[in-house]
Amino acid sequence: MKRWVLIVVGVVALVLPYVTEPIVVHTAIEILIMALFAMSFNLLFDGAGLLTFGHGCYFGVGAYTAALLMVEMRMPMFPAMVCAMVMGGLTSLVFGYFCVRLTGVYFSILTLAFAQLMFSVFQQAYTITGGDLGILDIQPPAFLVEVNAYYYFTLLVVGVSIWLLWRIMQSPFGRTLHASRDSVVRTQFIGINVRRYRLAAFVVAGVFASLAGGLFAPFNRAVAPFLVSWVKSSDPVLMTLLGGSATFWGPVVGAAVFTTLHEVAIGYTTYWLLLMGGILLFGVLFLPGGILGFLEERLHVGAAAPRTRMTEASGASSNARAD
Amino acid sequence: MTFADVVGQFLSGLARAGVLFLIAAGLSFIFGVVKIVNFAHGALYMVGAFLTFSYTKTLGMSFWVAVLLAAVSVAVIGLLMEILIFRRVYGRPVADQLLLTFAMVLIIHDVVRLGYGSNLRSVSRPPLLAGAVFMGDIIFPSYYIFIVVVGVAVLAGFWAFLHKTRLGKTIRAAVGNREMVACLGKPLPWLFTVAFAAGVFVDGLAGAIGAPLGGIRLGMDFDIIILAFATVIVGGFGSLPGTALAAFIIGEAYSFGIWLMPAIALSLPFIIMAAVLIVRPWGLLGRSGGGEL
Numbered sequence: 001m002k003r004w005v006l007i008v009v010g011v012v013a014l015v016l017p018y019v020t021e022p023i024v025v026h027t028a029i030e031i032l033i034m035a036l037f038a039m040s041f042n043l044l045f046d047g048a049g050l051l052t053f054g055h056g057c058y059f060g061v062g063a064y065t066a067a068l069l070m071v072e073m074r075m076p077m078f079p080a081m082v083c084a085m086v087m088g089g090l091t092s093l094v095f096g097y098f099c100v101r102l103t104g105v106y107f108s109i110l111t112l113a114f115a116q117l118m119f120s121v122f123q124q125a126y127t128i129t130g131g132d133l134g135i136l137d138i139q140p141p142a143f144l145v146e147v148n149a150y151y152y153f154t155l156l157v158v159g160v161s162i163w164l165l166w167r168i169m170q171s172p173f174g175r176t177l178h179a180s181r182d183s184v185v186r187t188q189f190i191g192i193n194v195r196r197y198r199l200a201a202f203v204v205a206g207v208f209a210s211l212a213g214g215l216f217a218p219f220n221r222a223v224a225p226f227l228v229s230w231v232k233s234s235d236p237v238l239m240t241l242l243g244g245s246a247t248f249w250g251p252v253v254g255a256a257v258f259t260t261l262h263e264v265a266i267g268y269t270t271y272w273l274l275l276m277g278g279i280l281l282f283g284v285l286f287l288p289g290g291i292l293g294f295l296e297e298r299l300h301v302g303a304a305a306p307r308t309r310m311t312e313a314s315g316a317s318s319n320a321r322a323d
Numbered sequence: 324m325t326f327a328d329v330v331g332q333f334l335s336g337l338a339r340a341g342v343l344f345l346i347a348a349g350l351s352f353i354f355g356v357v358k359i360v361n362f363a364h365g366a367l368y369m370v371g372a373f374l375t376f377s378y379t380k381t382l383g384m385s386f387w388v389a390v391l392l393a394a395v396s397v398a399v400i401g402l403l404m405e406i407l408i409f410r411r412v413y414g415r416p417v418a419d420q421l422l423l424t425f426a427m428v429l430i431i432h433d434v435v436r437l438g439y440g441s442n443l444r445s446v447s448r449p450p451l452l453a454g455a456v457f458m459g460d461i462i463f464p465s466y467y468i469f470i471v472v473v474g475v476a477v478l479a480g481f482w483a484f485l486h487k488t489r490l491g492k493t494i495r496a497a498v499g500n501r502e503m504v505a506c507l508g509k510p511l512p513w514l515f516t517v518a519f520a521a522g523v524f525v526d527g528l529a530g531a532i533g534a535p536l537g538g539i540r541l542g543m544d545f546d547i548i549i550l551a552f553a554t555v556i557v558g559g560f561g562s563l564p565g566t567a568l569a570a571f572i573i574g575e576a577y578s579f580g581i582w583l584m585p586a587i588a589l590s591l592p593f594i595i596m597a598a599v600l601i602v603r604p605w606g607l608l609g610r611s612g613g614g615e616l
Contacts (some may be wrong), residue, residue: 020552045418051418051421070510098597098601100539101601102604103603104417105360105417105421106556106600106604108567109360109552109556110420110596110597110600112549112552112594113549113552113553113593113597114593114598115454116549117590117597118592119589119592120589120590120593124586124589141364202327230545237422237425241422271433271437272432272433273429273432273433274429274430274437275429275431275433276425276429276434277426277428277429277430277432278426278430279425280423280425280426281408281423281427281430284412284419284422284423284426285408285411285412285423288415288419299501316570
C-alpha cells in the first residue's frame with residue numbers, strides 16, 4: 001500500500017475523537033480490536049496457509065482471563081492483559097500441538113472442534129465463568145473509563161501489535177512460513193521442520209487474538225460464552241476475506257467495513273447473517289481478492305496477484321474414497 | 324440403574340446414531356465424490372425438519388408423505404445450490420469452497436428464521452409408530468426401531484447403488500480417476516450433481532425422520548453439523564461402514580454420557596474426535612495418508 005494512504009489513515013485515526021461523536025469513537029475502538037483479531041487470524045491463513053475455524057476460542061480465552069482476574073482477583077488491567085496473552089498462548093500451544101499435525105480440511109475441522117470444546121466448558125463451568133450469564137461489571141482503570149482515553153489506549157496497543165505482526169511476517173520466520181504455505185515438500189527438503197514452524201505461528205496468532213480479547217473485555221464491560229462461539233470464530237474469517245487475505249492491510253479494511261456495516265445494518269434489520277452470507281457469496285464468486293485486492297488490481301496502488309492457497313488440501317482429499 | 328434402564332438408554336442412543344449416520348453418510352458421500360466439504364449440510368438437515376413440520380401441521384399431509392416430500396424438497400434445494408453456486412468453484416482452492424458453503428449456512432439460517440421465527444416447533448410421531456414393543460421390563464419404542472431400520476436400509480441402499488447400478492459404478496470410477504471417466508464420454512459435471520443431490524436427499528430424510536425425536540429449532544443446524552463432522556472424521560472420510568461405526572459410538576457415548584456424566588456429555592463427541600484425529604487422523608476405518616503432516 002502506498003505510504004500516503006497510511007499517513008492519511010494515521011492522521012484521521014489520531015484526530016478522530018476531536019471531529020466526531022462518542023458513538024463513532026466507540027465503533028472505532030471495536031474496529032481496532034477486531035482488526036487485531038483478524039490480523040492474527042491472517043497470520044495463520046495467508047502467512048502459513050492454515051484456515052482455522054476456531055480462532056474465536058483464543059479471543060474468548062483472552063477476554064475471560066482478563067475479566068476473571070479483574071473482577072474476581074481485583075487485578076489491575078495491565079497485568080491482567082499480560083496474563084490474558086499468556087493464557088491465550090498456553091491454550092494455543094496445547095490445542096495447536098494437535099492441530100498442526102493435520103493439514104487442509106482436517107486442520108480446519110479440528111480447530112473448530114477444540115473451539116466448540118472450549119465453548120461448552122465456558123458455558124457449563126457456572127461456578128467459575130458464570131455460565132450463560134457470563135461475567136459483568138469489568139471496570140477499566142479510572143484514567144481509561146472515558147471513551148476517548150480508551151480509544152487512544154487501544155490505538156496504541158493495536159498499532160504496536162500490527163507493527164510487530166508486520167515485522168514477524170518480514171522476518172526469516174515469516175518467510176519460512178510463506179515458503180511452507182506454497183510448498184510443504186520443498187520446504188521440508190531444505191531441512192525445515194514445517195510442523196514446528198506452524199505450531200509457532202499458531203501460538204503467535206493465539207497470543208495476539210487473546211490480546212484482542214483482553215482489550216475487548218474491559219471495553220465491553222462484560223464477557224459471555226458468545227465470545228467463544230462459532231459466530232465469533234467466523235468473524236475474522238469473514239473480515240479477512242472481505243478485506244483481502246493476500247494483502248497485509250486487508251484484515252484491517254475488512255474489520256472496518258464489517259463492523260461499520262454491522263452497526264448500520266442492525267438499525268434496519270435483524271437479518272444480519274443473511275446479509276453477511278450474501279456478501280460472502282458474492283465476494284468469493286466475483287471478488288476473490290477482497291476489497292483491497294480489487295482496489296490494488298484496478299487502481300494499481302500496489303501489486304497483488306491472486307494466489308492459490310492450501311495446495312496440500314487437495315492432495316489430502318484425493319486419498320479419500322467413496323466406497 | 325436396572326438392566327431395563329441400560330437397554331432403554333442404549334436404544335435411545337441407537338436412534339440418535341441412526342439419524343447421525345444418515346447426515347454423516349450424505350456428508351461423507353458428497354466429500355468422497357465431489358470433494359466438497361459441505362458446511363451447509365446441517366442447515367439443509369434443519370430445512371428438512373422444518374419442512375416436515377410445515378407439510379404435516381400446516382398442510383395437513385400424512386406423516387409418510389410429508390417425510391418423502393421433505394427429503395425430495397431438500398434434494399431439489401441442494402441440486403440448485405450445486406448447479407448455481409458450487410459448480411463454479413470446483414477448480415478453486417479448498418478455502419473458497421469452504422467459505423461458499425459457509426455462506427450458505429448463514430443464508431439458510433436467516434431464511435428459516437424469516438419463514439418460521441425463533442420458536443420451538445414439534446412434529447408428532449405417526450400413529451402407527453407411536454407405541455412401543457414390550458419384552459418383559461424392557462420397552463422398545465417403535466419409532467426408535469423404525470429409525471434404525473431406515474439407517475440400515477440407507478446403508479444397504481447406498482452400497483447397492485454404488486456397486487450394482489451402472490450410474491453408481493460410473494460414480495465410483497469417477498472417484499478413482501476423473502480424467503479417464505471424462506475421456507470415456509461420461510458427463511462428469513452431471514455425475515457430481517447427481518451425487519450431491521443424493522447426499523443431500525439422505526440429509527433431508529434425516530431431518531424429516533429426526534423431527535419427531537426432539538424439538539425443531541434454529542441452531543440445530545450448527546449443533547448437528549459439528550456432530551456430523553465428528554462422525555465422518557472418527558469413521559474416516561469416504562468410508563460408509565466407518566461412518567456407521569462412528570455414528571454408533573458417538574450416539575451411544577452421548578446417550579450414556581447424558582445419563583451418567585451430564586457435565587461432560589456435550590463435550591464427549593469432541594473429545595472422541597480429537598482423540599481419533601491425534602491417533603488415527605484418517606479415521607477408524609478410513610485409509611491412511613489423508614490430511615497428515
